[in-house]
Amino acid sequence: MAFDYDLFVIGGGSGGVRAARVAAGEHGARVGLAEESRMGGTCVIRGCVPKKLMVFASAYPEAVAEAREYGWDVTAGGFDWARFRTRLEAELDRLEGAYRNTLKNAGVTVHDARAVIVDPHRVRLASGEEFTAKHILVATGGWPFVPDIPGRELAITSNEMFHLPALPRRALVVGGGYIASEFACILNGLGVEVSQYCRGAQILRGFDDEARGHVANAMQANGIAIHCGTDVMRLEKAASGIRAVATDGSEREFDLVLYATGRRPNTAGLGLEGIGITLGRNGEIPVDAYSQTAVPSVFAVGDVTGRINLTPVAIREGHAFADTVFGAKPTTFDHQLVASAVFTQPEMGTVGLSEEAAREREPIEVYATAFRPMRTLFAGKQDRVLMKLIVSRATRKVLGCHIVAPEAGEMIQLAAIAIRMGATKEDFDATCAVHPTMAEELVTMRKPVRTG
Ligand code: NDP
Numbered sequence: 001m002a003f004d005y006d007l008f009v010i011g012g013g014s015g016g017v018r019a020a021r022v023a024a025g026e027h028g029a030r031v032g033l034a035e036e037s038r039m040g041g042t043c044v045i046r047g048c049v050p051k052k053l054m055v056f057a058s059a060y061p062e063a064v065a066e067a068r069e070y071g072w073d074v075t076a077g078g079f080d081w082a083r084f085r086t087r088l089e090a091e092l093d094r095l096e097g098a099y100r101n102t103l104k105n106a107g108v109t110v111h112d113a114r115a116v117i118v119d120p121h122r123v124r125l126a127s128g129e130e131f132t133a134k135h136i137l138v139a140t141g142g143w144p145f146v147p148d149i150p151g152r153e154l155a156i157t158s159n160e161m162f163h164l165p166a167l168p169r170r171a172l173v174v175g176g177g178y179i180a181s182e183f184a185c186i187l188n189g190l191g192v193e194v195s196q197y198c199r200g201a202q203i204l205r206g207f208d209d210e211a212r213g214h215v216a217n218a219m220q221a222n223g224i225a226i227h228c229g230t231d232v233m234r235l236e237k238a239a240s241g242i243r244a245v246a247t248d249g250s251e252r253e254f255d256l257v258l259y260a261t262g263r264r265p266n267t268a269g270l271g272l273e274g275i276g277i278t279l280g281r282n283g284e285i286p287v288d289a290y291s292q293t294a295v296p297s298v299f300a301v302g303d304v305t306g307r308i309n310l311t312p313v314a315i316r317e318g319h320a321f322a323d324t325v326f327g328a329k330p331t332t333f334d335h336q337l338v339a340s341a342v343f344t345q346p347e348m349g350t351v352g353l354s355e356e357a358a359r360e361r362e363p364i365e366v367y368a369t370a371f372r373p374m375r376t377l378f379a380g381k382q383d384r385v386l387m388k389l390i391v392s393r394a395t396r397k398v399l400g401c402h403i404v405a406p407e408a409g410e411m412i413q414l415a416a417i418a419i420r421m422g423a424t425k426e427d428f429d430a431t432c433a434v435h436p437t438m439a440e441e442l443v444t445m446r447k448p449v450r451t452g
Helices: 014-026 040-044 047-058 060-069 080-106 176-188 209-220 311-326 355-361 372-379 408-420 425-430 440-441
Strands: 007-010 029-034 109-111 117-118 124-127 131-138 141-142 172-176 193-198 223-229 232-238 241-246 253-255 256-259 263-265 298-300 339-344 346-352 366-373 385-392 398-402
Touching: 007 014, 007 117, 007 311, 007 366, 014 029, 014 080, 014 131, 014 232, 014 256, 014 311, 040 080, 040 141, 047 060, 047 080, 080 109, 109 440, 117 131, 117 408, 131 311, 131 385, 172 176, 172 253, 172 355, 176 193, 176 339, 209 223, 209 346, 209 355, 209 385, 209 398, 241 256, 298 425, 346 408, 355 366, 355 385, 355 398, 385 425, 385 440, 398 408, 408 440, 425 440
Parallel strands: 007 029, 007 131, 029 109, 131 298, 172 193, 172 256, 193 223
Antiparallel strands: 117 124, 124 131, 141 263, 232 241, 241 253, 339 346, 346 398, 366 385, 385 398
């Protein structure tokens, strides 16, 4: 049977665009791609990219204060949200254009419409147009999840954060994960009075306990009111804002309530169940190591599969899929030792096992140091950096590395290479320090602080 396309991709985010580009541009496949919103997906349009630009914007008051301590006669003045937002929107337009160009140059046909699956080889666009395809790739990502509490319509999600008409005076951030903690810091840096409610005992569950405690302490020292063990029971309209009635008995008013309580795979109404794909508990599409679903012609990559919700992971999964199916090169992506960074202030970079997870697995040594780094110490600040290595007592391999520091994301990328290669603690020790840096502490920690 002759198909309209060799591959039809649903979703123009990180995973879908990479798969489409490689399948068409490198392997000569005839590829169609449908995107119902803006090209670029969560990362480019409403995630990593605009978030990081907001992180940069929010760091200037501290930088200016620091510059004064270094002898500069400067003051921060005011922040013009509207001016920043206009530039941000222009940058997102530029990036969206770049994504479209990449696809065009690779020979991918883009359909600006929602697509649903009709049968294992057929998709239907919102326009009613139908296409057949030998393979279908679902790369529809995720969507913010807001629990069903009374007044939830008064809250916004990270999707809306980049388009606020104005910055609020008082904000409540609900959740303790990546997104909640990052936006708490961004808003705080921009001069907003921030409270963060987190239902757990500490923010950033799943990360190394010492590292997340370190981040939380620093956030609090920077002025964020973190309330752990606290959840919102209901939101109400108040005379001057939104009233949050919380499980700790408090009733506080805010101008903005941001819910960052996780994301769910974007699978509703895609027609997956109709072709025999049973979705997982959170709505994710179960796939094998080659990203193939239970229906052999249908594959899925990225957040929609609920594996690791990170852009570079989706990109690798999309690339591996294209090489496997169209490049005659069966390729899987190894989900072990994926490094990541939380862009709080201070940043946290992490790769491998937390101390707690490693301890469950085998006997370990823990090397850790916390110190005041030169740059901020000179400026009279109390900020402390944390460097931590978890080492296997049996193999001497470094099982995990956790850094809380300015630019920790940049540092962890490099540490991740060594750790992926199986570096031992002795390999770290044998590496000569780069001086004076913060990262040199990673190769100068001589004695374990704990064993277990
Ligand atoms: P996370 O899963 O990281 O965090 C969700 C938070 O919301 C947790 O604190 C969770 O609490 C809490 N929560 C969940 N359900 C409820 C509820 N019903 N009521 C109250 N609180 C609730 O999700 P995010 O939304 O922060 O981020 C989604 C994903 O996006 C992340 O997992 C990450 O992979 C990715 N991401 C990565 C970034 C990066 O690399 N820098 C940045 C942003 C996102 P509890 O811990 O108790 O379950």
